[in-house]
Amino acid sequence: MKNRQPTDAPVLRRILLVIAYDGSNYCGWQVQPNGVSIQSVLQRAIEDLVGEPVMLTGASRTDSGVHALGQVAVFDTHMSIPEDRFAMALNQRLPKDIVIQKSVEVALNFHPRYQKVSKTYEYKILNRRIPLPCQRLYSYFVPQRLDLEAMRQGAAYICGTHDFKNFASTKTSVKDTVRTVYDLKLEKEGDMITLTIRGDGFLYNMVRIIAGALLKVGFRQKSPEYIREVLESSQRLIPGPTAPAHGLTLVEICYKEGLKKP
Incomplete structure (x- = not known):
């Protein structure tokens, strides 16, 4: 047998x-x-x-x-x-x-x-005269005074569907640079400024470049309208320095159709 x-x-x-x-x-x-x-x-x-x-x-x-x-x-x-x-x-x-x-x-x-998703990132800026060692790995220390209201005005131009080619690293390899940002908030608690941005996707270094451009507005080196000008420009522009990586956190990825069981 x-x-x-x-x-x-x-x-x-x-x-x-x-x-x-x-x-x-x-x-x-x-x-x-x-x-x-x-x-x-x-x-x-x-x-x-x-x-x-x-x-x-x-x-x-x-x-x-x-x-x-x-x-x-x-x-x-x-x-x-x-x-x-x-x-x-x-x-x-x-x-x-x-x-x-x-x-x-x-x-x-x-x-x-x-999949169709929304992604949420936070960028943290420690805005005080003296740094805090416990925050050195999780926020960008900025000792200069920032105009937070001007930064919020500039951030309003980011929301919506735009071609974000000027807010992407030159190393970006994708051809389609159009993305939708659903919302962008700047909130301050004590000495910590938190930039929270949610969108359908982000280009290489996009969030850090947005943070760097808004910091230029906060330093009053540029007006809030500068953000709109960079978005609308047909020329390749560098809107500002790319903010350091350690201030950035990927908070959440939400799948619009949910996580279906097999």
Whole structure:
């Protein structure tokens, strides 16, 4: 009598992770040859957990020094543990500056970058005469007095659908530079100014360049209308210095159709 072979093969699953990290000690999200990345550390931890090679795909490529509260990434696995247990198991294998906030199973055709989304970023500016050491890795220290109301007037021009080519790094490789910014707020609590921006997507260095341009307005080097002029110009302009990476945090990525169960 022939031996029967098992007929139930392990089911392939796609697991979505919501990730928070302190980017201070990393060369950014994406795997790079010149340093340790968030993606590489997290991918090794996943492979150690599931016991098989995985390809980790992120929703947003944050630069060196940029932080996150709500980065999103997916990987495929045959491991059969409950979806919410991946977060707990991975956090036991990760360094303290990378934490999985949530793990859920999604459809196998779900791709974190090719969905309709809104992304929210914060840029923090510490505006006081003397720096604070506990904020040095998470905000941009600016000792000069800033005209916050002028910055708010300039920020109003950013909202809406525009060609943001002049607010993108010259290293940007995408051809379509039109994006929609749903809202942009500048709020001050004590000495900390927080720029919160939400849109359907952002070009390379776009948020940091917007922050740098608004700082020029805040220094009264430019008028608020300068922001509109840069947006409307057909020539390639540099609106201001690119604000340092460590003031930037990816706060949230929201999928408009939600996370559908497989």
